[in-house]
Amino acid sequence: MTEAADAGLRRTPLHGLHLRLGARMVPFAGWEMPVQYGLGVLKEHLHTRAAAGLFDVSHMGQVILRPRSGRIADAAAALERLVPVDVLGLPEGRQRYALFTADSGGILDDLMVANRGDHLFVVVNAARAEADILHMRTHLSDACEVEPVSGRALLALQGPAAAAALASVAHGVDTMRFMDVGVFHVGDCELWVSRSGYTGEDGYEISVPADRAVGLAGVLLARPEVEAIGLGARDSLRLEAGLCLYGSDIDETTTPVEADLAWAIQKVRRAGGARAGGFPGAARILHELAEGAARRRVGLLPEGRAPMRGDTPLYAAEAGGEPVGRVTSGGFGPSVDRPIAMGYVPAALAAAGTRLWGEVRGRRLPVTVCDLPFRQPTYKR
Amino acid sequence: MKFTEEHEWLKPEGELVTVGITKHAAEQLGDIVFVELPEAGRSVSKGEEVVVIESVKAASDILAPLDGEIVEVNSALADSPGLVNEDPMGAAWFFRMRPASMADLDGYMDEAAYNAMIG
Known part of the structure; x- marks a missing residue:
């Protein structure tokens, strides 16, 4: 329990709140994170499926890709050099799952990419954030400013009661569809909300200014149906949902087809598609799409x-x-x-x-x- | 009752000793989802792995605290591993053993010493 006190671990804006809630803190991907609270992993998991769970996922990397030309299509076309995904076809206000692939056909990271009108917003794994940002700067800088978002926390609210709970704070979020993204104002506070998550439940991920994160978390946790949920339950929830954990289920040695993630590769990027290939590892990945892995x-x-x-x-x-x-x-x-x-x-x-x-x-x-x-x-x- | 540094409790009853894990250990392990018990009749040496407990997070071993023979196991735990979290010091005992020497118990901590160890 004292290992988390080791020097060098980063803390999220919710760190103090975790301690007040009695979380057991552990090192995770260079961050000091709550693995469980007083309920324990089993009850936290079941509570999320029955009502709503609030997760601190501020350790994940939030990055804006801002097209130098001002045209979102230029940023989308650039990002397509790094992912086997249809980014150009992603409408404004929508989000999509994507993969950074390696020349070997392996997976460098998995991520979410959202079209926010004049820029793309991507969320990457904590352990890969630094490498991903370097990767994007190396390959996209001709077309985009690669801007790591600082000063914002990221919360996830997941479960059948999530929509009503968040809508009580941010009016209108309950009309969003799965993978919609939008900006919501609560007073002078701007929330970047997506209807998504990584638990297999309906829910949201909410990017919130760091100095408002504890306030937002407090308002949500004050509702009886919302409990704070740690990384332990996050892992069992995503496992039940069949979702991959980068570094365990997918990594540079596994291809998207081997990983059963071919659904993330839209037709337009496959052989015969209008923008077939053109991403790292395309030769192997397109071959495996056709012939199987x-x-x-x-x-x-x-x-x-x-x-x-x-x-x-x-x-x-x-x-x-x-x-x-x-x-x-x-x-x-x-x-x-x-x-x-x-x-x-x-x-x-x-x-x-x-x-x-x-x-x-x-x-x-x-x-x-x-x-x-x-x-x-x-x-x- | 005696306690080991491995967070087991040992309760002598006649010529037998009942073994379980402490409340502190159960809390640290988290929700127990699986318990694998030894077979009754097995001869064990001190320090030998005799029970496997799996929590939602990880697997842990329970070591035989004494040389001797396992005479009875708590088969209720196979169906209800959660008992270890609910009643670690009572209903969730793991096994009873007949130690080669009851005097070997003397080397273990009493409750006050154990409580001091876990702080």
Whole structure:
């Protein structure tokens, strides 16, 4: 518990609030973050699915890409050099999931990109923010100013009660659709709101001026249906929703097709599309889109009650042989009330229903390949 | 009752010793979702891993506190691992063992010393 007090960890504008709420603080991607509050991971998870959970995600990188020409299409076209995603076709007021790819076809980071009229707004992972900003400056500076947003916190409000709770503060957010973005004024305070999140629940991510973050969090937490939720529950929520954690489920060694993220690559960027290719790793990624990848990320259901954690080796047989794959994320899913995991397996073993074995503490325990997600999302499309 | 530095409690009853984990340990581990118990009849050496507990966050081992034989395990924990959070000092005992020597208990902390250790 004292490790978080080590020097060098960054603190979000909500740090003091976390301590007042009794959070257990841990180091995460160079930041001192709340892993859980008094409720504990299990109840925090279930509360988010039943009502609303408030998360501090201020450690994530917020970046504005401002086109030098003043034309948003120039920023969008530039960003398309780095992601296999249709950014030019993203309408104003909309957000989309994207991936920075490497020349190898691997994934440098996953991100959200929003069209905010005269600029693009991207949110990247905390651990990758510095590298992503350098990457964008290196490749986009001819067309865009790459402006890391400082002085703003980022909150996520997730769960079935999120819309009513946030609408009580920011009128009109409840009419947004999934992946809409908009600016809302609360007094003289400007909120940048997207109807999105990373829990599989309806909800919002809210960029708020740093000096107003504690006030906004306090107003939301004063409502009985809203509880503060830590990184522990954030991880089990996203795992149940089948969502990837960068650094565990996806990284530079996994391609978008292997990671089962081909849905993030729109037709216009695929072979035969009007802007096919033109992103790092296009040769391999387009080939895998056409021919399939040699391995794939799948859902895994351990048959017993023992959780199967990340790095568990997977075998095709109960005895003998070499590992055929490995678990990349795994644990207990509180809402599905059973152990769940994700991992990579050869394409021939990736069909739902395939039986494999994961080696836990020297014993091979049966797991069944399943479709993702483990729990259907409740987005307001 | 005696306590180990590994946050186990040991309760002597006749020639048997009941073993569980302390309230402090249960709080630190967080929500327990899985408990793997040894088989009754197994001979164990002090320091040997005999129980695996998995919380939502991580797996932890419970070590045999004494040389001896496991005579009974609390099979209720397999179906209700959450009992460890609800009643760690009572209903959520892990196993009963017959130690090779009851005198080996003497080396462990009493409650006051344990409370001082966890601060």
